[in-house]
Every structure is written in structure tokens, then in C-alpha cells.
Amino acid sequence: xxxxxxxxxxxxxxxxxxxxxxxxxxxxxxxxxxxxxxxxxxxxxxxxxxxxxxxxxxxxxxxxxxxxxxxxxxxxxxxxxxxxxxxxxxxxxxxxxxxxxxxxxxxxxxxxxxxxxxxxxxxxxxxxxxxxxxxxxxxxxxxxxxxxxxxxxxxxxxxxxxxxxxxxxxxxxxxxxxxxxxxxxxxxxxxxxxxxxxxxxxxxxxxxxxxxxxxxxxxxxxxxxxxxxxxxxxxxxxxxxxxxxxxxxxxxxxxxxxxxxxxxxxxxxxxxxxxxxxxxxxxxxxx
Amino acid sequence: xxxxxxxxxxxxxxxxxxxxxxxxxxxxxxxxxxxxxxxxxxxxxxxxxxxxxxxxxxxxxxxxxxxxxxxxxxxxxxxxxxxxxxxxxxxxxxxxxxxxxxxxxxxxxxxxxxxxxxxxxxxxxxxxxxxxxxxxxxxxxxxxxxxxxxxxxxxxxxxxxxxxxxxxxxxxxxxxxxxxxxxxxxxxxxxxxxxxxxxxxxxxxxxxxxxxxxxxxxxxxxxxxxxxxxxxxxxxxxxxxxxxxxxxxxxxxxxxxxxxxxxxxxxxxxxxxxxxxxxxxxxxxxxxxxxxxxxxxxxxxxxxxxxxxxxxxxxxxxxxxxxxxxxxxxxxxxxxxxxxxxxxxxxxxxxxxxxxxxxxxxxxxxxxxxxxxxxxxxxxxxxxxxxxxxxxxxxxxxxxxxxxxxxxxxxxxxxxxxxxxxxxxxxxxxxxxxxxxxxxxxxxxxxxxxxxxxxxxxxxxxxxxxxxx
Numbered sequence: 001x002x003x004x005x006x007x008x009x010x011x012x013x014x015x016x017x018x019x020x021x022x023x024x025x026x027x028x029x030x031x032x033x034x035x036x037x038x039x040x041x042x043x044x045x046x047x048x049x050x051x052x053x054x055x056x057x058x059x060x061x062x063x064x065x066x067x068x069x070x071x072x073x074x075x076x077x078x079x080x081x082x083x084x085x086x087x088x089x090x091x092x093x094x095x096x097x098x099x100x101x102x103x104x105x106x107x108x109x110x111x112x113x114x115x116x117x118x119x120x121x122x123x124x125x126x127x128x129x130x131x132x133x134x135x136x137x138x139x140x141x142x143x144x145x146x147x148x149x150x151x152x153x154x155x156x157x158x159x160x161x162x163x164x165x166x167x168x169x170x171x172x173x174x175x176x177x178x179x180x181x182x183x184x185x186x187x188x189x190x191x192x193x194x195x196x197x198x199x200x201x202x203x204x205x206x207x208x209x210x211x212x213x214x215x216x217x218x219x220x221x222x223x224x225x226x227x228x229x230x231x232x233x234x235x236x237x238x239x240x241x242x243x244x245x246x247x248x249x250x251x252x253x254x255x256x257x258x259x260x261x262x263x264x265x266x267x268x269x270x271x272x273x274x275x276x277x278x279x280x281x282x283x284x285x286x287x
Numbered sequence: 288x289x290x291x292x293x294x295x296x297x298x299x300x301x302x303x304x305x306x307x308x309x310x311x312x313x314x315x316x317x318x319x320x321x322x323x324x325x326x327x328x329x330x331x332x333x334x335x336x337x338x339x340x341x342x343x344x345x346x347x348x349x350x351x352x353x354x355x356x357x358x359x360x361x362x363x364x365x366x367x368x369x370x371x372x373x374x375x376x377x378x379x380x381x382x383x384x385x386x387x388x389x390x391x392x393x394x395x396x397x398x399x400x401x402x403x404x405x406x407x408x409x410x411x412x413x414x415x416x417x418x419x420x421x422x423x424x425x426x427x428x429x430x431x432x433x434x435x436x437x438x439x440x441x442x443x444x445x446x447x448x449x450x451x452x453x454x455x456x457x458x459x460x461x462x463x464x465x466x467x468x469x470x471x472x473x474x475x476x477x478x479x480x481x482x483x484x485x486x487x488x489x490x491x492x493x494x495x496x497x498x499x500x501x502x503x504x505x506x507x508x509x510x511x512x513x514x515x516x517x518x519x520x521x522x523x524x525x526x527x528x529x530x531x532x533x534x535x536x537x538x539x540x541x542x543x544x545x546x547x548x549x550x551x552x553x554x555x556x557x558x559x560x561x562x563x564x565x566x567x568x569x570x571x572x573x574x575x576x577x578x579x580x581x582x583x584x585x586x587x588x589x590x591x592x593x594x595x596x597x598x599x600x601x602x603x604x605x606x607x608x609x610x611x612x613x614x615x616x617x618x619x620x621x622x623x624x625x626x627x628x629x630x631x632x633x634x635x636x637x638x639x640x641x642x643x644x645x646x647x648x649x650x651x652x653x654x655x656x657x658x659x660x661x662x663x664x665x666x667x668x669x670x671x672x673x674x675x676x677x678x679x680x681x682x683x684x685x686x687x688x689x690x691x692x693x694x695x696x697x698x699x700x701x702x703x704x705x706x707x708x709x710x711x712x713x714x715x716x717x718x719x720x721x722x723x724x725x726x727x728x729x730x731x732x733x734x735x736x737x738x739x740x741x742x743x744x745x746x747x748x749x750x751x752x753x754x755x756x
Contacts, residue, residue: 184553204515
């Protein structure tokens with residue numbers, strides 16, 4: 001065992017010596033310049049999947065987004081619609097100019113910058129009255145909704161009751177929100193306002209798991225950290241307080257039906273959809 | 288001391304000279320490397336853009352390549368598809384050059400450049416009408432700032448389907464993905480992938496034909512979440528030291544950590560290709576009006592998007608092409624007054640409804656065994672959320688001169704689409720035998736088997752409802 005360690009140490013020392021000599025002599029730079037345009041490597045780079053090899057969701061908020069900015073991922077710097085939903089009664093406050101604004105009842109739909117970190121204030125938690133949380137939302141990618149329909153396809157940030165309870169008890173809940181690959185999607189029906197959730201252990205890399213199932217677009221972290229002075233300058237606490245734009249919430253079909261603004265569609269009756277023999281040769285006309 | 292100092296100075300001088308040589312060598316090598324890199328970048332797909340390309344969403348390149356391959360599939364009856372036009376022409380008459388370009392005939396470099404310069408969904412893509420190149424840079428009032436027409440303003444036409452940036456955000460239905468569908472001798476099929484919609488039938492002389500529909504994209508992204516809870520759970524269960532003088536170590540350690548392994552319900556076996564939409568390009572798909580059988584057996588009222596003439600009678604009118612293109616998102620039958628008029632067996636085709644007379648007459652003799660089923664698929668919505676209903680309509684016509692038999696249309700739905708039971712309808716009589724069975728991805732395979740042959744000019748409509756999961 002001792003001999004093995006010694007040989008390893010010798011080998012590492014030798015590599016370090018060679019590396020330092022190469023760096024002093026400039027060969028390393030030249031070798032890099034030769035390696036980069038190698039056609040074989042360029043051919044491999046075309047097949048690279050969109051995964052985060054050295055990153056994880058456990059890091060400081062902004063690390064993954066910063067990597068996206070450094071990689072010049074298309075869409076960085078643009079506004080992306082994000083919708084924060086939660087249990088009934090939960091209120092969300094956004095920040096502007098270093099201070100939290102008045103609270104809004106969830107769901108709150110807002111346009112956030114891809115590559116920035118937002119901290120929101122969550123109050124009105126029904127099962128823990130008087131307590132509040134300050135989760136962060138890290139937007140790392142965007143979706144390409146049709147022009148004029150961006151509000152219909154926001155990134156859903158769901159504050160589930162279990163997550164809020166765990167965070168209030170001192171745990172850190174991390175949710176990596178990803179765009180499902182439709183070819184790999186589970187064939188289960190998803191109700192509006194919900195999303196399929198996959199649990200991973202504390203020692204796993206949630207970002208890597210999301211890479212395997214689709215394309216990560218945002219990271220939600222819910223912890224128990226609170227600002228020292230809520231009335232003071234919260235710019236650092238707010239990660240620079242990046243700007244956001246309001247997004248009009250389109251009324252749902254159910255809400256419009258309740259208000260009488262949308263004709264209620266009768267459910268499909270299979271018995272009336274079967275092919276029936278025509279009574280005569282005349283074509284049918286609408287009644 | 289002096290020898291030592293002189294030796295030291297000589298050594299320092301040698302080192303300085305060697306270092307200068309190294310610096311010169313390094314500069315030469317770096318210059319060579321930079322030059323080499325620039326040359327490689329120009330020969331490939333745009334040098335620095337190539338590195339950016341690797342950071343794109345992972346299915347863009349494969350989707351583009353797949354679009355080219357899938358667009359090469361014959362769309363029933365096209366001019367390029369007919370191998371005998373010149374042989375069938377009368378002696379002494381020249382065949383006019385038809386301005387038609389197969390999508391697969393475009394050079395691969397043109398497709399790649401078109402993909403590279405159009406990364407945004409809202410940006411239209413253009414291609415030279417001749418099909419020999421692509422518009423990459425420059426300015427052009429017709430094509431926009433990302434396009435160069437080479438001085439000709441009318442040289443560019445929009446390329447359908449180029450605005451799909453990430454195929455993961457779309458639901459696809461229709462077409463025939465690789466591996467392509469095959470029919471065995473016992474009439475069983477293989478190669479029916481999810482999202483495939485294919486019709487297979489036999490011609491009058493027993494030839495087996497397989498015709499896929501166009502591929503319909505529906506923007507319907509769905510989001511999931513990976514949940515991870517971390518915290519100081521073990522602190523509540525830490526044991527105190529037994530004695531003060533004892534070695535400070537825990538006498539017992541209970542591992543209270545959560546599961547460290549992830550159970551993945553759907554193992555991503557690999558990255559499957561997501562192709563773009565196909566092209567609908569057909570100039571001679573006319574059906575004589577006198578032989579059109581109206582869909583009088585549909586018990587349900589015609590939904591609004593089916594109210595166009597193409598779905599009612601099978602006749603493709605000029606004024607309805609933009610409307611049909613909206614449903615198909617890829618209508619590419621750009622009709623012009625100078626377009627070719629077609630006569631089949633002495634009968635004027637429906638496309639000749641234009642008030643202008645044909646400028647030239649070509650006689651095409653269709654050989655026996657010609658695959659002549661035109662099949663087209665459309666969806667009621669182009670964008671959808673989970674919980675929405677989508678109606679799919681399949682229009683099929685026999686545009687040949689011979690009847691076709693044993694027509695079977697199969698549709699394997701995407702895992703995000705759920706077929707609503709007993710919602711299918713057909714407009715032909717007798718009604719085809721309909722069966723549905725689950726496919727390998729948790730959705731449904733729909734199958735219509737026609738009991739009678741489809742005579743020339745006959746056609747019909749199938750439609751069914753699905754629920755977006």
C-alpha cells in the first residue's frame with residue numbers, strides 16, 4: 001500500500017513537472033491551438049448533448065446560470081415567462097430596486113431574464129400562519145413559444161405544500177424544473193397546474209437527472225434563510241435584484257365558462273359519435 | 288570566482304538565447320495554429336459558429352437531417368415521382384422543364400447553413416428557389432436581413448418547418464420515422480413507431496404500396512421537476528459521549544440518510560430523432576368533381592377547420608392553399624398562373640380550374656401498379672396545453688387511374704396523446720373496420736381496414752379526438 005502511494009505520488013510529481021515546464025515554454029498554448037481545430041474533435045462536438053457535466057443544483061444560486069451566460073447559450077438575456085403557483089392563499093412578493101414590493105396572490109406570472117437569479121418572498125402560508133420563506137428562482141434556459149403566445153407556456157414554478165413544510169422545518173428543497181422530452185415523456189395525464197415530480201436522494205445530482213429526462217430550464221431552491229434587516233439594502237440578498245416584466249395572466253377556459261364568457265362545451269358522448277346508416281341518400285344538414 | 292561568474296553569465300546567455308528561440312518557436316506555432324484553425328473553420332460549417340452549434344439544443348441537427356430524409360418520402364403523386372414522362376411524350380414534342388425541386392436534392396451544406404443562421408423561432412428561413420443554395424448573409428427586401436438573393440428579389444421562397452428550434456417542445460404525429468414501416472407476407476406490419484401514420488394498400492396488379500402522411504407538429508411543451516431535499520437530519524439523532532475521559536468518538540452511528548439512488552421510471556435508452564414537418568408538395572392531385580363522394584356518413588358536424596374544400600371534396604383550390612398550409616404548416620404547393628396543367632387519361636384535372644388555359648400539354652401514361660393514394664393529415668390546433676383536446680383529420684384520395692385494394696391506415700399516437708374512446712369517424716361506405724390497441728409507449732395504435740376497394744377518384748375523411756396529456 002505504501003509503495004503504491006509512493007509511485008502515485010511520483011507519477012503526479014512528474015506530471016506536474018512536465019506541465020509546469022510546458023507552460024513555461026509555451027508548448028501548452030501551441031498544443032492547445034493545434035488540438036482545438038482538429039476535424040475529428042469538431043465532429044464530436046456536434047454530437048454533444050445539452051448536459052451540465054461539472055455543475056450541480058447544490059451549488060450557490062447563480063452558478064448554473066453563470067455557466068449558461070459563459071457558454072453564450074441562445075436565449076440568455078431575454079425575458080422568459082415564469083409562473084409561480086402554490087397552495088391556495090399563498091402570496092408572493094417580487095423585488096425591485098432592492099426592496100420587496102407588495103404581495104400578490106399566487107399564481108403570479110412574470111417575465112424573468114434567462115441567466116439571472118430572483119428571490120421572492122412567500123407569505124400567507126395557510127398551514128404555518130405568520131411565517132415566511134424567501135426561495136430563489138434561477139432561470140437557466142428558455143422555451144421557444146410561438147410569438148404572442150408566450151404567456152400560455154410559462155415555466156411552472158410550483159410551491160408544493162410538502163416543500164414549504166420541509167423548508168420551514170430547516171431543510172433545503174431543490175427543484176430542478178426541466179422541459180420534458182416528448183419522446184421520453186411518461187404516458188400519464190397531467191392536470192393543469194401540476195407537474196410530474198421525480199425524487200432523488202441528497203447525494204445525487206439533480207441537475208444531471210434533469211439532463212437525462214429533458215432540458216433543465218430553471219432551479220427553485222426553498223430554504224429557511226431570511227434577510228437580516230428587511231428594511232435595509234437587500235441588493236446582495238436579492239442577487240443584484242435583476243429586472244422583471246409583468247406578464248398578463250390569460251384567463252383559463254374554466255374561469256371564462258364560470259363567468260359566462262365562453263360557451264360550455266358538452267362532453268363527448270361516444271354513443272352519438274358512432275357511424276349511423278343514413279336514412280336516405282340526401283346529405284345531412286346542420287339542424 | 289571569475290570562472291564561475293563567467294560560466295554563469297555564459298549559461299544565462301545560453302538560456303536567454305534558448306528562451307528567445309522558444310518564444311519565436313511558440314509564436315510561429317501559434318500563428319500556424321491560428322491559420323490552420325481558420326482554414327478548418329471555413330471548410331466546415333462556419334468556424335466559430337460550429338462551436339456555438341454544439342451548444343444548441345441537442346435535437347436541432349438531427350431534426351434537420353431527419354427533415355431532409357423524411358421530406359424525401361414521396362407525397363403520393365408528384366412529377367418527379369413519375370419516371371416515364373419523357374418516354375410517354377409524343378414524338379417531336381419537347382418536355383418543358385418543370386420548376387420542381389425535391390427537398391432531399393438540396394446539398395447538405397445548404398441545410399446546415401440554413402440551420403446555423405436561423406437560431407430563433409421567430410425568424411423566418413429562406414432558401415433559393417432553384418434549390419441549389421441557401422441564403423446565408425446579406426440583405427434582401429424579400430427575404431429579410433439574413434438572406435442574400437444574389438441580386439434577384441424573387442429568388443427566395445420560405446422554407447417550411449425551419450422555425451422549430453427545439454423538437455422537445457413539440458408533439459408530432461404523422462409521417463414514418465426510421466425504421467420505416469414494412470408489411471410482411473401475412474399482412475402483419477413492423478416498424479410502426481410512435482407518432483407514425485401510414486397507409487398501405489395493394490394496387491390493381493398486386494403491388495404493395497406504403498404511403499406515409501405528412502408530419503403535423505403541435506407546440507405543447509410539458510415541464511417536470513427533480514425534487515431533492517437536503518438538511519441536517521442526522522443532528523437530531525447524534526449520540527452524546529458516554530464519559531468525559533473516554534475517547535471522544537461516537538459509540539454508535541446510525542445512518543439516517545435518505546436513499547442515495549434514483550429510480551428512474553423511464554430509462555432514456557438513447558436520443559431518438561425528432562424530425563421536422565414534411566412538405567406537402569403536390570401539383571397534380573386533382574380529383575374530377577363528378578367522381579367526388581361527399582362525406583355524407585359523418586354523424587358529427589364538420590369542425591371549422593375541416594370546412595375547406597380540400598377536406599370536403601378532396602379538390603385543392605388555389606385560394607384555399609394558404610388556409611390548408613396553416614393547418615399543415617407546410618403547404619408548399621405554390622401555384623402560379625404559369626404552372627403546369629395536367630391531363631390524366633384525357634380528363635382535365637381539378638387543378639386546372641384556373642381561368643387561364645394551359646400553355647403546354649403533356650401526356651403522362653401512368654404505368655400499372657402506380658401507388659396513387661394521396662393521404663394528408665391535419666390537426667385542429669397548432670398549440671396546446673395539457674388537458675386540451677385535439678381533433679386529427681386524415682383525408683385520403685385515390686388519384687390514380689386504377690382501383691386500389693386492401694387499404695389499411697394505421698396511426699400510432701405519441702405518448703403525450705390519449706385517444707378518446709369511440710371518437711373516430713369515417714365518411715366512406717361501407718365503414719372501415721376500426722381497431723385500437725395499446726402501443727409500446729403507453730398510447731394507442733389506431734387502425735382502419737377498408738372492406739372494399741378504392742376506385743379512381745374515390746376518397747374520404749377519417750377523424751378522431753385525442754387528449755393532450
